[in-house]
Amino acid sequence: MRSRVIQLATLALASLMLLAGGAMAEEATKSAGFWLNMPEGVTAVSRDVYALHMKIVWICGLIGILVFGVMFYAMIAHRKSLGVKPATFHESTLVEILWTVVPFIILIYMAFPATKTLIAHYDDSEPDIDILVTGYQWKWKYEYLNDSGEKVSFFSNLRTPNDEIHNESPKGEHYLLEVDEPLVVPVGKKVRFLITANDVIHSWWVPAIAVKKDAIPGFVNESWTRIEKEGVYRGQCAELCGKNHGFMPIVVNAVSEDEFNAWMAKKQQAAAEIRALMDQELPMEDLMARGEQVYNTSCAMCHGGAGEGTGIAPALKGSKLATGAISDHLAIVVNGKPGTAMAAYGSQFNELDIAAVVTYERNSWGNNMGDLLQPIDVANAKKGQ
Amino acid sequence: MASNQGHASYYVPESTRFPFFAAIGLGLMVLGAGGLLNDRLAQADTSTHTWMLLAGFALLIVILWNWFGLAIRENLQGLNSAQLKRSYVIGMQWFIFSEVMFFAAFFGALFYVRHLVAPWLAGEGDHDGFTNTLLWQGFVSDWGSTVLTPQQALLAAGGEQMIAMNGTFNAALQDMSWKGIPLYNTILLLTSSVTVHFAHHALKAGHKKPFHVWMVITLLLGFSFVYLQGVEYHHAYTEMGLTLGSGIYGTTFFMLTGFHGFHVCLGAVMLTIMFLRSLLAGHFTPDDHFGFEAASWYWHFVDVVWIGLFLFVYIL
Amino acid sequence: MGEHHGPAKGLSRWLFTTNHKDIGTLYLWFSFAMFILGGAFAMIIRAELFQPGMQLIEPDFFNQMTTMHGLVMVFGAIMPAFVGLANWMIPMMIGAPDMALPRMNNWSFWILPFAFLILASTLFMEGGAPNFGWTFYAPLSTTYAPPSVNYFIFAVHIMGASSIMGSINIIATIVNLRAPGMTYMKMPLFVWTWFITAFLLVAVMPVLAGCVTMMLMDINFGTSFFSAAGGGDPVLFQHVFWFFGHPEVYIIILPAFGVISEVIPTFSRKPLFGYASMVYATAAIAFLSFVVWAHHMFTVGMPIAGELYFMYATMLIAVPTGVKVFNWITTMFKGAITFETPMLFAIAFVILFTLGGFTGLMLSLAPVDFQYHDSYFVVAHFHYVMVAGAIFGMSAGVYYWLPKWTGRMYNETMAKAHFWIGFIGFNVTFFPQHFAGLAGMPRRIPDYALQFADLNMMSSIGAFTYGFSQILFLFIVIQTIRNGKPVSDPKVWEGANGLEWTLPTPAPYHTFATPPTIK
Ligand code: HEA
Ligand code: HEA
Ligand code: CUA
Ligand SMILES: [Cu+2]
Secondary structure, eight states: OHHHHHHHHHHHHHHHHHHHHHHHHHHHHHSSSSOOSOOOOSSHHHHHHHHHHHHHHHHHHHHHHHHHHHHHHHHHHTBGGGTOOOOOOOOOHHHHHHHHHHHHHHHHHHHHHHHHHHHHHHOOOSOSEEEEEEEETTEEEEEEOSOSSSOEEEEEOBOSOHHHHTTSSOOOTTTTSOBSSOEEEETTSOEEEEEEESSSOEEEEEGGGTEEEEEOBTOOEEEEEOOOSOEEEEEEEOSOOSTTGGGOEEEEEEEOHHHHHHHHHHHHHHHHHHHHHHTSOOOHHHHHHHHHHHIIIIIHHHHOTTSOOOSSSOOOTTOTTTTSOHHHHHHHHHHOOTTSSOOOGGGTSOHHHHHHHHHHHHTSTTOOOOOOOOHHHHHHHHHHO | OOSSSSGGGOOOOSBOSHHHHHHHHHHHHHHHHHHHHHHHHTTOOOHHHHHHHHHHHHHHHHHHHHHHHHHHHHHHTTOOOHHHHHHHHHHHHHHHHHHHHHHHHHHHHHHHIIIIIHHHHTTOSTTTTHIIIIIOTTOOOOTTTOOOOHHHHHHHTTOOOOSOOSSOOOOOSSOOOSTTHHHHHHHHHHHHHHHHHHHHHHHHTTOHHHHHHHHHHHHHHHHHHHHHHHHHHHHIIIIIOOOTTSHHHHHHHHHHHHHHHHHHHHHHHHHHHHHHHHHHHOOOBTTBOHHHHHHHHHHHHHHHHHHHHIIIIIIO | OOTTOOOOOHHHHHHHBOOHHHHHHHHHHHHHHHHHHHHHHHHHHHHHTTSSSOOSSOHHHHHHHHHHHHHIIIIIIIHHHHHHHHHHHHHHHHTOSSOSSHHHHHHHHHHHHHHHHHHHHGGGSTTOSOOSTTTTOTTTTTTTOOTTHHHHHHHHHHHHHHHHHHHHHHHHHHHHOOOTTOOGGGSOHHHHHHHHHHHHHHHHHHHHHHHHHHHHHHHHHOOOTTOGGGTOOHHHHHHHHHHHHHHHHHHHHHHHHHHHHHHHHHHHTSOOTTHHHHHHHHHHHHHHHTTOGGGGOGGGOOOHHHHHHHHHHHHHTHHHHHHHHHHHHHHHTTSOBOOOHHHHHHHHHHHHHHHHHHHHHHHHSHHHHHHHTTBHHHHHHHHHHIIIIIIHHHHHHHHHHHHHHHSEEOOHHHHHHHHHHHHHHHHHHHHHHHHHHHTTOBSSOSSOOGGGHHHHHHHHHHHHHHHHHHHHHHHHHHHHHHHOEEOOOTTOSTTOOSGGGGSOSSOOSSOOSSOOOOO
16 A cells, blocks of 8 residues: 555656656747747758757656656665565566567657658759858858859857956956857858868857757858748857867848848949059058958967967067068968968958068068068969069 | 686786887877877977987887787796786787777778779769869869869869868879789788798798798888888889878878888887797797787788778779 | 585785686775775765865876776776675686686686786876876877876786786686586576676777777887877777777676666565576676767767767667666565665666666767866766666675675674765765766866866765775774674575585585586
8 A cells, every 4th residue: 555655656757757857848839038948940941950959858757757756766665774575587588579679669659750850951953142151260151152242151160258258347248159250141042052161160050940050161061041030040160179169159130032132232232343453553651551450360379469470380570571571471371281270361351461471571560671462463363473 | 618727827917117218218209299290280499399209219119029029938947827828828819900990980981082082072062063063163073093182173174172181192193003013012021921820830840950041031011011012102102193192092092101101111020029039048849839829910910001001092 | 525624724825826716806905905096086076076175185186096096996906806795706607616727717817916016106207197088099198298107008008918818817717617507597696697798808908908009119110100290199008908898887787787787686585687688688788888989979070971870889888778777676576675785786786787877878869068068967878877787786796695705794784874875975976067067178187167066066975975984894894804693504695596506605615516416
């Protein structure tokens, strides 16, 4: 009699705990702000993934209730302090077979939806838009591929200011999840991501669209999405890629098709304007101003804010190259130095930016060369090799 | 099968100084090696670390020499029961198995780069060829005829460098043919496996003289193999332009044949020692000669690895 | 021989010993020291993650901490700990005089401190310690690595050599030194699980050695294993690494399965249920572990056939593992259970390991792993199987056999306190990490977005609690050795069975000088 009660009580307790856990997770997902579960997301695939996730949670939960139920029952009812005599059975081929076969069947039951979802996830045929996503230490570059007209490409850097990170000013709402220039995509269109990396492995992850794909230097991976709801979706690099792995977020701005087209037109126009600058002679001040901007976003993290060098890269202030022949200086910026952290910026920047940054480096922090590079020089130098 | 004899006299030495000092030797060696490599990368003076490496190595060798010497003496004194000897046998078998797995890693790498990576870089597979069109234009996957690296193919095709190259790779002028030296080496090594087997038979029959003769032949064959391999490497480096830096072809070629060559040297040293033990110290009887047997197993193992190499590195 | 010889005196006893108990003791203390070291690194990680924002350390140092924590825990704490148990217990359990190759046994141990000295010294080198994660993916660990990587590579080589020698020794002991009548199917499960673990080690440690050797060549000699520009592939690194790495996680857990299979029958006073199926399940797990490695690589862009194959194969592991869990529970069923500390740890093991197994199964579903991968969900998964699995299993084993080793009983009240503080601390640390991961927090980051703040604070508080419980553990062990209550009953535990419990307590310096006969 007594053991009966205990048995029921245990089972009830165990099931309640698990159910409460599961329900809490579901509830919390829906309540805004503080989320505890995988986001359901805004694409068909992400919803499939979420459904599969919840299904497995429930199956495992039920198995857990069963298994731990029996265990707690034994722990309560078969205690030595109750004066029970231990049984001596230690074998039963039947139950052994049973508990081999039943889990196996459960696994097959799980494998079906998993296979289906995976196949859907992998079906990247017939995209409307192709975007080349390239991971750099520590920023993302987006390049819209199948466009007519001017090519559009830009880098997307962390925007959170340093003093927020170092607790010197209050942290904003999107602390560490904000970038200077987000990726913009139209809703309702099939967008294919071609993902690669420049230096080490990164991984492009946006939970709300259930896309995570490794960016592997030298290889192009593919993934895709078709976002259903306008909004801003945030993610982060998901493969350890060095010092600032935690500081290379991803922001996807999903907008209506019209908005997207307008944005694209503006981008193309800006690109055309820059191209126009390419053939011009620019004054020193313009080059210096632009160069400072480029330097601070792209070079300072290794070479130091004042060209003083860091543990990663040598000082440029007074360095042999930065105060030597301008062609050598240009060459290392364009080609990088294979086998070191110094990347080939020739493929990252346009000629204008390269000209500007080299000019800036030669004429700042006490470097006083007085010479300057024009975009056309850079273009010629690139062709020359 | 294992359990019924010899238990009562399993010899457990009271204590031993060898392992601890061997550990010091190994530690010194490794510190030296690590430092040496870093000096090299930093283009600094390498002499201190070179000495450390050599000192550690010397210490290790001296200790292993004495350690094995002690084990041999104990055996001659009759301390080793049949059961203890079986422990040595089992130890050697599993050691060889671990060596097999080491080579498996490199063979696996070869298969992977050759049959999966090369086609992917050339645009095959279910990735719509973007790896090729976006990154490595001009690269074709034809392992074994031209051995241009993706980097060179891209530059040759006038493509723009898209990503950091992480190193520079030269191309070999031609790939290795299996004819000539590799074929001779195959014959040498296969023959030596047979001769070492004859040596074993002679030893088991108690015929020391033929044993020594067969051993000499085996060793001659083994050393000829090493010599020819050296000639081939020289040829590769100086005339074919095939080096460790020749992209993945040179990488897998030299790593596989190099590690094999290193193991041949080890095996040859072992066999030489066994030969000298028998010749100079009169060791080994028809039914107690595990030292020799272990070395001969090792030799057969090295031979089998070579067959794999000959097939997968040279011919196919 | 032996029986009347006691141990040598002083330091030389430990440096030059060939005695399996001495060497076992060395392994155990060494691994505990490494556990403290790895734990200290974890405390630094948790302290930095206590709040959002960078407060204590620099991002690069954080990466060094994560890397060293993983390496030291896996290679320095858990693996040597179980080798220590194997050294102590296997000869006693199969009626052998010692390990089969006693001198090599000493060498296997003594090269380890050198390996870890070298590894730890990288913390003080220019450019810092390895900072590329315990999985050291190329090219972050090759072209972009700090100079200390060369030392790291050699340290791994030495650890590998140590493990291979240790395993060969264990295999030779089990194959060759079983007492008459101790057939394979009579061996205690701990011996069985170690037998299979040793086989896994001999098979995969050389692959790890090959893996780091490839790195060494890429870094120093211009080869292109992991560089696409030369025709290689960074993903090749991952295949080679995980071919080692996945069996490695079962190397970590199988000996713990063995301990649990000894402890549960003892305190249930009932023979282990399904002995034969336990053996076969262990073998099946070991076999499967060789063919599932790429489930760590679902996001690298494998062809879909590869994804599907590795998903199905991985899911299969739930079957033999389930058999083990069910057998343990059925062993308890209708027993006469008492809850001494080893049993508490064993029960917690079964529950928490199963939870970790469930999350493992979730991870094995490729499309969902796209969301879980490299998030804190994975961190939660593997701490459930490695801390609540391997470390709890280890704790159970130490409490279970400590009286046999020392002839003294630990303080049950304090041990129970250790268990409960640890149990609660553990769950407070790692349960919230599931949610942080699901909500999108990547692993290996020194700073995080604001919505993860509460979960991380909870986790850090739990970690400090759990860390404290380990100090308590150290204290209990020392106190037991120095002035625990003496026990002399060979059996120690009422329900204990097996050869080791026929020996006097404390176990004599030399075990079975003449082999016992097993009916
Ligand atoms: C002790 C170590 C250990 C153990 C035992 C396991 C066990 C398992 N692990 Fe885990 N795993 C790790 C250590 C371990 N793992 C580590 C360290 C990592 C991360 C490495 C890194 O990246 O740093 C990892 C990562 C990891 C991944 C990669 C995640 C990612 O990075 O994206 C995956 C994916 O498949 C996985 C799966 C599994 C599975 C299926 C099991 C199975 O063996 C579990 C089987 C057990 C059960 C399922 C529970 C009991 C069964 C029943 C009660 C029967 C009935 C149940 C059902 C039918 C559901 N693990
Ligand atoms: C078996 C192995 C093992 C064990 C036992 C542990 C134990 C612990 N682990 Fe670890 N962990 C790993 C294996 C292990 N871990 C691996 C492989 C990784 C992945 C690494 C990578 O990403 O490359 C990882 C990563 C990892 C992370 C993620 C880091 C990141 O992604 O950046 C975290 C974060 O919370 C963590 C925490 C802890 C904690 C709190 C413990 C605690 O259980 C530790 C408790 C022990 C002690 C605390 C020591 C005893 C006491 C003292 C030292 C005195 C000081 C105490 C106080 C100040 C209270 N671990
Ligand atoms: Cu980029 Cu992590
Ligand atoms: Cu795994």
